[in-house]
Amino acid sequence: MTVLIDAIEPFIVDLPTIRPHRLSMTTMAYQTMVIVRVRCSDGLEGIGEATTIGGLSYGAESPEAIHSAIENYLAPLLVGQPADNPNRLRSRMQRYVRANSFAKSALETALLDAQGQRLGVPVSSLLGGAQNERLAVLWTLASGNAVTDIAEAERLLADDRHRQFKLKIGGREVRDDVEHVISIQQGLPDGVSLRVDVNQAWSESQAKPAIAVLQNAGIDLIEQPTPGRQMHALTRLSQRFEIALMADEAVADTFDGMRLWRSGFSGAIALKIAKAGGPIGALELAHAVEAVGLDLYGGTMLEGTIGTAAAVHAWSTLRECRWGTEMFGPLLLTEDIVTESLHYCAGGVTVPDAPGLGVSIDEDKLDYFRRDGGPRRTTSIGSELKGRRHAV
Incomplete structure (x- = not known):
């Protein structure tokens, strides 16, 4: 029946x-x-x-x-x-x-x-089959205080829970944000990957000198420095600098990804199942932009365990997420509504193998x-x- x-x-x-x-x-x-x-x-x-x-x-x-x-x-x-x-x-x-x-x-x-x-x-398995049993997961430092952020990163490094970090900036004057990033970068051990997410807060004219300083300081990647709708601004910045730029709010689905690539953008794409209408749409975008040479990043809307598990299943089917993933949402919660949490250790998360989502x-x-x-x-x-x- x-x-x-x-x-x-x-x-x-x-x-x-x-x-x-x-x-x-x-x-x-x-x-x-x-x-x-x-x-x-x-x-x-x-x-x-x-x-x-x-x-x-x-x-x-x-x-x-x-x-x-x-x-x-x-x-x-x-x-x-x-x-x-x-x-x-x-x-x-x-x-x-x-x-x-x-x-x-x-x-x-x-x-x-x-x-x-x-x-x-x-x-x-429904999405094509996992190619990876574990995914690298970074941690976002977003207290707004450099001393607090450095201490938080040091604890996570000591516990071997995360080895890559991202800073949320854009809420202050540009110069203050850049100084905040550099102070944290200088406070972390050598070899630790540090990226920044501006969340669309800068204009193109503000972004140019700021990106130049961050590039010289050794920051690995800058996410969405300019407003998402200003596609050509992001493209010009990606062509101007050697540091990798990542599109997040500028790209939701395959149409957005192809339009950004045709504009001349070179960099990375932040995948999010919510923006794409679900895991299937997110993977359609991933396959399209990967085919034209753009790098991938498994993004998050800071979902709890249910949404994070769905994204983890999707990203596990990809050959490579060049910039790792950001699937730490459940770790930001003091409480969750699931019987068993996802397994995080050694800088990553294990892909569930039980039927369905596994939660x-x-x-x-x-x-x-x-x-x-x-x-x-x-x-x-x-x-x-x-x-x-x-x-x-």
């Missing part, structure tokens, strides 16, 4: 972080994520996650908007549909709902999770941290929507 999607339930969770996480556009004191459950007629349940950085401070989708898009638009498209073909369901979402890539990513992840469990294989929800923690509070609801969105599904 055909396995159908019986119900879809999204909910918002707020989780505390180990410290404030300072970016150019906001400072995060906690992490908010949308978790989605997809229940199928064969009794299996897939889970997915959509997480933003600082709500609308970073991008166009807030947690509340993601929840609404799933509940009111995407769930009616999927409930009652065959559950065993995530690719066809992905196409259905793309056809009838514009944009909303974060919401689609959460659902695509849940569909892949359920199908992996159904077939008894990890999600990486499951801790019901007690979910009940405690979900935003609506109280006992978990037993009614499902799927049952409410079956009678009023959109005619599509």
Whole structure:
């Protein structure tokens, strides 16, 4: 018998972080994520996650908007549909709902999770098969204080948890940011890789002298120094300097990646499953830009374990992520809603090999941290929507 999607339930969770996480556009004191459950007629349940950085401070989708898009638009498209073909369901979402890539990513992840469990294989196998059992993972230093950041890096190096670091800058005057980076670089041991993420905070004229100083100081890479929409500014900077530049906010999907490459950009692309609408779209982008010679980096929206596991499965199928990955999101949390964490050690993370994502929800923690509070609801969105599904 055909396995159908019986119900879809999204909910918002707020989780505390180990410290404030300072970016150019906001400072995060906690992490908010949308978790989605997809229940199928064969009794299996897939889970997915959509997480933003600082709500609308970073991008166009807030947690509340993601929840609404799933509940009111995407769930009616999927409930009652065959559950065993995530690719066809992905196409259905793309056809009838514009944009909303974060919401689609959460659902695509849940569909892949359920199908992996159904077939008894990890999600990486559904995406082509893992080529790597472990992925290098850097740590982002984002307290905003040089002494604190250096001490944090030294602890992580001593524990052999991370060997590469990235600094979040862009919230101060350009000169102050550059001095902050150099002071931290000088405080770290020789041979430690240090990159910076400007988060679109500089104009092209500001970026030129700043990049020159950072290049001379031995910084390895600079991520998105200029606004994402100013594609040609990023391209000109990549052609002007030897230091590697990375596009993040400038690239969401394959169309963006090819447009940036055709403009003459040479550097790296930050992959994010949320920006691309899910793991499948992120890998389409990866394969396209890799084919034309651009380097890859496994990026993050600081997801918890569910979203991080989905990205780890995707990045494990790539031949090489030249600049490693940033899949440390769960380590930034003091609490999570899963029964077992991912395994981090020796500067990297192990790719789960259990069926599906290889992670499951801790019901007690979910009940405690979900935003609506109280006992978990037993009614499902799927049952409410079956009678009023959109005619599509």
